[in-house]
Amino acid sequence: MNTNHQILQATCTDPEVCTICGSVYGPALGHDIEEWETIQESTCTTIGKERGICTRCGETVEQDLPLKAHTPGDWEITREATLERDGLRQQRCTVCGKLLKEEKIILTAEEKMALYKKQCVKVSYKDLARDPDAYKDQLIYVTGEVIQVVEASSSAYYCIYRVDITRGSYGIYTDTVYIYYDGYGKTPRILEDDIVTFYGRYDGLTSYTTVMGATVTLPCIYAEYIEIVR
Ligand SMILES: [Zn+2]
Ligand SMILES: [Zn+2]
Ligand SMILES: [Zn+2]
Known part of the structure; x- marks a missing residue:
């Protein structure tokens, strides 16, 4: 048993250490936040923020909120299918306009026939x-x-x-x-x-x-x- 150690308990931000030799005995505890308050909501393009007060040390802490998912809008035809080539349709986010999905419009045999006759x-x-x-x-x-x-x-x-x-x-x-x-x-x-x-x-x-x-x-x-x- 070494009596030369002087243990300092871990806090939210500092680990458990010996003040004499500097040995680390345990990790910092991290802040203990029971209630977060949203300062700024996330959107699908900007990161939001939330704030809380540590019940242990009283420090005010802020952290990022995750991005929200994009909001898929209706499919929009960007190129009509013709007899010669497939069409194209796109789905964009209604909030930020980002292109989320794009797919070909391939006419069925029936649609091709109807278009041809027309x-x-x-x-x-x-x-x-x-x-x-x-x-x-x-x-x-x-x-x-x-x-x-x-x-x-x-x-x-x-x-x-x-x-x-x-x-x-x-x-x-x-x-x-x-x-x-x-x-x-x-x-x-x-x-x-x-x-x-x-x-x-x-x-x-x-x-x-x-x-x-x-x-x-x-x-x-x-x-x-x-x-x-x-
Ligand atoms: Zn020590
Ligand atoms: Zn704390
Ligand atoms: Zn979006």
Whole structure:
């Protein structure tokens, strides 16, 4: 037993030590605060502060409050999805505006079809035949009576339909167009005499030679979607 030690009890800020040799026997106690009072609330970007009085030493102590979580706002579309590319949407904090989340808007097959159809304009046979360059590569739709069906023999080929698209009196259709459709194996099948709406891209005029040796020139459409009217 060493009688040369003189122990000084720990306080809030000083450890338990020997005043003679300086040996440390225990850690400082730390302040003992029972009640904290908020001086400044935290936000999602600034640190707040709180204050308390130590019940042991009477010292006034301040400490930081943790940052608050951001407040997610509604999703906002920053780029509409198109047929060619995905859209983009963002969610920001309503308080500080920080970008919290960003995700792609990927159209479902149904949404893509609806958007595609919406972009198609109705064009008459006369317009297609008279001024093919004005409509070439545009998205169009035509409704008419299917007069000939050539179904694809494999997925490497298009189905081909000849369709009369001008509806005259008594519901008789005339004016034939050529329609290509990537429809191998798809149902419902298109049959002759069906009334069908074709949505697709106008490819201009196409010519072919009949068995009789005559040259026939027809407007040609690459259909993307098909709707059987009856
Ligand atoms: Zn000592
Ligand atoms: Zn204290
Ligand atoms: Zn925020």
